[in-house]
Amino acid sequence: KAGVTQTPRYLIKTRGQQVTLSCSPISGHRSVSWYQQTPGQGLQFLFEYFSETQRNKGNFPGRFSGRQFSNSRSEMNVSTLELGDSALYLCASSLETSYDEQFFGPGTRLTVL
Amino acid sequence: GQQVMQIPQYQHVQEGEDFTTYCNSSTTLSNIQWYKQRPGGHPVFLIQLVKSGEVKKQKRLTFQFGEAKKNSSLHITATQTTDVGTYFCAGLSGGYNKLIFGAGTRLAVHP
Numbered sequence: 776k777a778g779v780t781q782t783p784r785y786l787i788k789t790r791g792q793q794v795t796l797s798c799s800p801i802s803g804h805r806s807v808s809w810y811q812q813t814p815g816q817g818l819q820f821l822f823e824y825f826s827e828t829q830r831n832k833g834n835f836p837g838r839f840s841g842r843q844f845s846n847s848r849s850e851m852n853v854s855t856l857e858l859g860d861s862a863l864y865l866c867a868s869s870l871e872t873s874y875d876e877q878f879f880g881p882g883t884r885l886t887v888l
Numbered sequence: 889g890q891q892v893m894q895i896p897q898y899q900h901v902q903e904g905e906d907f908t909t910y911c912n913s914s915t916t917l918s919n920i921q922w923y924k925q926r927p928g929g930h931p932v933f934l935i936q937l938v939k940s941g942e943v944k945k946q947k948r949l950t951f952q953f954g955e956a957k958k959n960s961s962l963h964i965t966a967t968q969t970t971d972v973g974t975y976f977c978a979g980l981s982g983g984y985n986k987l988i989f990g991a992g993t994r995l996a997v998h999p
Contacts, residue, residue, distance in 0.1 A: 808987070818931070818976065818989035831986040865930060873980055873987045874919060879930040 777801065779868050779880035787886045793854040796883045800847050800868030806830075807849040808877065809841060812863040821864075823873065824849050831873070853885075861887045892979045894990030902998050907964045909993035911977035918980045920953055920960045921987065926973040934962075934975075967997045 780799045788794050800807050808831075809821040820833040824843035841851040847868075853860055863882045869875035891914045901907050911920065919938045923931035935944055937953035937960060944951045950963045960979075964971055974992040981988075 810989075817991040818978075820986050820988065823986060833986070867931075873985055874936075876933045876936065877921070877923075877931075877978075877987065879923075879932070881930050 779866060779878050781864075781866050781880040781883050783883060784881065785884045785886075787888065788856050789888050790856055790858060792856050793852065794856060794885060795850055795852045796864055796866075796885075798849045798851075798866030798868075798880060800849070800866075801878055804868035804870055804878070805847055806869045806871055806873070806875070807843055807847060808867045808869070808873070809849070809851050810865045810867065811835075812865055812882070813861075818865070821851065825871075856887045858887050861885060892977060892988045892990045894977055894993055896993055897991065898994045898996075900996035900998060901967050903969060904966050907967050907971070907995055909962050909975050909977075909995075911960045911962075911979070911990050913958045913979050913981070913988075915958070915981045917957050917960075920980075921978045922951060922960075922962055923976045923978060923989075924973050925976065925992070929973075931976060964995075967995070969997050969999055971995060972997050 782797045806825045808823040811819045823831040827843045838854045843849045865882045866880045867877040869877050893912045921936045922934040925931045941955045942953040948965045952961045974994045976992045977990045978987040
């Protein structure tokens with residue numbers, strides 16, 4: 776079974792730009808969660824999608840948004856990038872809920888200059 | 889809001905020594921999960937604990953869930969260089985249907 780895939784793996788943007796990151800969950804997994812990982816803040820929960828609906832949301836500004844498609848693939852978008860948005864963005868999929876084991880993808884390393 | 893505190897932040901040990909990381913929540917947890925992230929890698933699920941007072945073992949790793957379901961620990965016996973990485977706990981409480989991760993404990997093992 777293929778694991779969680781994320782594209783692109785690396786991204787360099789400048790302040791003010793926007794970016795879209797993509798995540799393909801494990802086949803059969805319906806829940807997709809996004810996390811931001813930085814050295815100082817650890818793993819911060821962004822949001823979770825299930826059946827194309829945002830089911831949970833973390834404490835991030837509205838510049839961070841996401842969506843999920845009917846095939847469970849998910850995208851997250853960050854608009855008006857700031858230097859502080861530089862981080863590793865991890866996507867995790869699970870069967871149904873956050874109670875289930877989370878399978879993480881390799882992440883997208885975003886650098887904002 | 890819900891917080892999950894994890895200590896220590898960093899520990900280095902000599903190969904063969906034991907290691908323990910502790911996780912404490914401000915609220916009662918429905919369950920707790922543990923993950924390991926190797927340097928340059930992504931978090932990988934280790935185990936989930938659900939019951940009060942639960943203890944689970946995986947070879948040299950022992951996981952405990954406190955009686956009040958507010959704390960947990962991971963103990964590694966006789967560490968090896970392959971144990972290097974950051975260990976995260978992640979808790980789920982009834983009122984918040986999202987996993988909240990601790991800041992992680994980074995383990996360095998010196999041969």
